[in-house]
Each structure stands twice: as C-alpha cells, then as structure tokens.
Amino acid sequence: MSKNKPFKLDEINKKSPFKVPDNYFDDFAKNMQHQIEDEPHAIVIPFMTRIRPYLYVAASLLIIFSITFVALNTSEKEENVYAKKNSDSIITPSTQVASTSTVSDELVEDYYSLDDEELFNEVFDEEFDQI
Amino acid sequence: MADDKQEIELMALLQDEKQKSKAFNQVVLKYQQQLYWQIRKMVLNHDDANDVLQNAFIKAWNAIDSFRGESKLSTWLYRIAVNESLTFLSKQRTLHIGDDLEDVMINKLEADSYFDGDELQLKLQKAILTLPEKQRLVFNMKYFDDMKYEEMEAILGTSVGALKASYHLAVKKIEAFFEEEKTL
Numbered sequence: 001m002s003k004n005k006p007f008k009l010d011e012i013n014k015k016s017p018f019k020v021p022d023n024y025f026d027d028f029a030k031n032m033q034h035q036i037e038d039e040p041h042a043i044v045i046p047f048m049t050r051i052r053p054y055l056y057v058a059a060s061l062l063i064i065f066s067i068t069f070v071a072l073n074t075s076e077k078e079e080n081v082y083a084k085k086n087s088d089s090i091i092t093p094s095t096q097v098a099s100t101s102t103v104s105d106e107l108v109e110d111y112y113s114l115d116d117e118e119l120f121n122e123v124f125d126e127e128f129d130q131i
Numbered sequence: 132m133a134d135d136k137q138e139i140e141l142m143a144l145l146q147d148e149k150q151k152s153k154a155f156n157q158v159v160l161k162y163q164q165q166l167y168w169q170i171r172k173m174v175l176n177h178d179d180a181n182d183v184l185q186n187a188f189i190k191a192w193n194a195i196d197s198f199r200g201e202s203k204l205s206t207w208l209y210r211i212a213v214n215e216s217l218t219f220l221s222k223q224r225t226l227h228i229g230d231d232l233e234d235v236m237i238n239k240l241e242a243d244s245y246f247d248g249d250e251l252q253l254k255l256q257k258a259i260l261t262l263p264e265k266q267r268l269v270f271n272m273k274y275f276d277d278m279k280y281e282e283m284e285a286i287l288g289t290s291v292g293a294l295k296a297s298y299h300l301a302v303k304k305i306e307a308f309f310e311e312e313k314t315l
Binding site: 006009011013016017018021024028032033036037047 | 249
C-alpha cells in the first residue's frame, strides 16, 4: 500500500480469507438430512446456548479453585510468619504431624481462637518456661 | 438453462411427499456453499455462520410447501439466508448492548481459526463493518461474488439503480477508510 498514491480496492488480494473445517459441507448436508428426517420441525440450538452449561461448570470450578488457592495461600503465609517469629526453634513438618495427631480437640479449638499476637506470646512463654 | 431444468425437476420432487426430504437434500447440496459464504461474509465467524445456515435451511424446509415458484428457488433461498443473517446480527446487537458489535465481531474474527487473511484483508473486513448492514450485503455480493445487479434486485428487493449507487458509495467509503488509516 503506497503512502503517496490514493488507495484503490484493487490493491487488496480478492481471494477469500475465510476457511471452513475439513469436510464441513459434506457433514453439513448429512446433518441437515438427519434433522429433517428425524424432526420435521427442527430448531437450531445456537452455539452459545449449546456451550452455556459447560461455561457454567467451568466458571464454578474456577471459583472453587480460586477460593481454595486463596485459602491455602493465606494459611501458608500465616505459617511462614509463625516460623519466622520462632526461628530459634525450628519445627519440622514431621514433628508438626506427630504433635497434631496427639492433641485433643479442645486444644485445637483454643489454638485456632488465638490471634497472632496471643499465639506468639503463648509460644514464647512456653519456651521461656522450658529454659 | 441446465440450471433452470434442474430447478424445475427439483420443484416437482419437492411437491411429492414421498420424495420431498430426498429432494430437499439435493437442494441443500446444491446451494449450501453459496449460502454459507454469503452468510459468513455478514457474520464473519464460522460457528455463527454454521448456526445461521442451519436456521436458514430449516426455515426453508418448513416453508417449502408455500413456495410457489414466483421467483427462482435460489433467489428464495438467498432471501431467507439474508433475512436470517440480519436477524442474527440484530439479536447480537441486543445481546451486546453497551458494546460496539462491530468491535466484538472483529475480535471474534481475529480469534477465529478459520480466518487466515493477511493484514490488508483484515483491514478490509474492518472497513466493510463500518458500512450499514444493507450496504454491506450489496458490497459483498458485488465485490466478492460479482453478482449481477438484476439478481441482487430480486434478492434484496432494491432497484438496480439504487444498488449501483449503494455499491459505488460503499467503495468510496472503504477507500476513504484506508486513506484515513494511512494518516494514523
């Protein structure tokens, strides 16, 4: 396309830029024949309507994954803060599992009802007592 | 002439209840490509064109008994396809209230794996989309298919003079669109 000459439509390739899937027309004719034979008053379900249920499922899954991801991320961050504050006493995952398996439900509830500051104080006091 | 003879034979078969669906299948085979490309140039996206084409043939099938042969079968089918395309676009406009339908269509076209036009061809589609829908029909029929004005008159119900003027104006608008793009 020259910048100086006025533009003329002939400059554009007239060949159709559109394509169809392989065997589209063969399949289309067969499909139409079935529709006419099976249901004399067939109705076409538009593409968007056909895929709408799948879109709903995909959207629901996305929401569930997002919530799970956010929840996991948040708890991981809390764990990191806790670990940082107690860098002197490193708790390995194996000791965590071992300890949680032996604690009672009441203790677990108490643990979750503490906020960060209370938790820190409690752990700090315990360690202090042990010295 | 051979086409006319074939059409007369098809019409006779379509009126015979026992032969009707077979004859209609022949109609589909004979006209599906012409109608598809006509629709595709209006709706641009393949999936949408497929839906509109199916709708057009089902409408034709449901109305075939009322077709009395006042016009050619191809003209009648083209008219249905044109109406279905315009109805589809009007529904899309309602669905995309607040958005520019033409922008939505271009975005869809760019994402369509069944479009392999170069930059200029894509720009041409953008330019065509700036035309009013009926002028787009006229432009597509003349520019891409080189359809005779008399045939277009029978399909669109617009006089040959008005069609010529509309096409001439469409070409000017498209060339002006490209000129404007040069300065950007």
